[in-house]
Amino acid sequence: MSTSPSLIVKLLASSVSVANRAGKIVRDVMSKGELGIVEKGKDDYQTEADRSAQKCIIASLSAQYPKINIIGEEDNTDNDVDFPSDWIVTDADREVLLLNCPDNLKSVQEEEIVVWVDPLDGTAEYTQGFLEHVTVLIGISVNEKPIAGVIHQPYYKSIVDGEKKMGRTIWGFQDVGVGGFTLAPPPDSLIITTTRSHSNPLVEKALQVMDASQILRVGGAGYKVLQLLEGKASVYVFASPGCKKWDTCGPEAVLSAAGGKLTDIVGNFYKYSATESKPNKMGVLAAVSEDLHKYALSKIPQELKEALAKK
Incomplete structure (x- = not known):
């Protein structure tokens, strides 16, 4: 039955x-x-x-x-x-x-x-x-x-x-x-996806420390996570408080279900209760695997994490 x-x-x-x-x-x-x-x-x-x-x-x-x-x-x-x-x-x-x-x-x-x-x-x-x-x-x-x-x-x-x-x-x-799609393996080299319209010196510094072979500048949190899932990028880096909870809740759920990870720039998960503040004040760091996320997190200098925390 x-x-x-x-x-x-x-x-x-x-x-x-x-x-x-x-x-x-x-x-x-x-x-x-x-x-x-x-x-x-x-x-x-x-x-x-x-x-x-x-x-x-x-x-x-x-x-x-x-x-x-x-x-x-x-x-x-x-x-x-x-x-x-x-x-x-x-x-x-x-x-x-x-x-x-x-x-x-x-x-x-x-x-x-x-x-x-x-x-x-x-x-x-x-x-x-x-x-x-x-x-x-x-x-x-x-x-x-x-x-x-x-x-x-x-x-x-x-x-x-x-x-x-x-x-x-x-x-x-x-x-x-x-x-709804076929999950692809990450690219052979480190490719970063990041914002095309909300950059600043802090964002750029976070990208420079990654030593990526390529940086893709595109719009939308949803599209950036899709690039990870489709094997077009390795890591999504955004060291700025410009994202909101509605930008990341759905994409984080999809990425996590695919074996990936999305956190803030210091590695903490965002909370999505109705009483949480809407801005993601500590930026976004995401990857299609735990290992790639751990690697990207290790590359972010402590001074950069502290600078974002003060914003």
């Missing part, structure tokens, strides 16, 4: 489906050419795609899981304003629904879950035409830890059954694994 999926499995399956729909919204806004750009702060922008994709995600998940705590990047978005009915997604990814839930998560209740949402990670890149950098991020945390996550690429191009397909969705689940 088959049993119904656990709450966490259902929530992850729902998140995969709603991320697909949010990605279509992102593409639709771009195709219409009216981005509705608003400057939230210095080098911090919001578009109609950010606002609309967040409405879709929060409304869809709230309708099915009313007691979970959802924290979205666009906190000034009015989710009560009318929007198209097809933005409410109630179906769930069938493959994910078949997953076995780890025993320690089977009894989790809605009230114990915090979902972190970045409806459009890489907004600057979106407005500048670097569309492959853009991702939709959904992270699911329990007891302050990211236990499942979704990274959707709206502009990923592939051929499925002879037909062109736009967009792909990658998921990760603690002690279960990852889906």
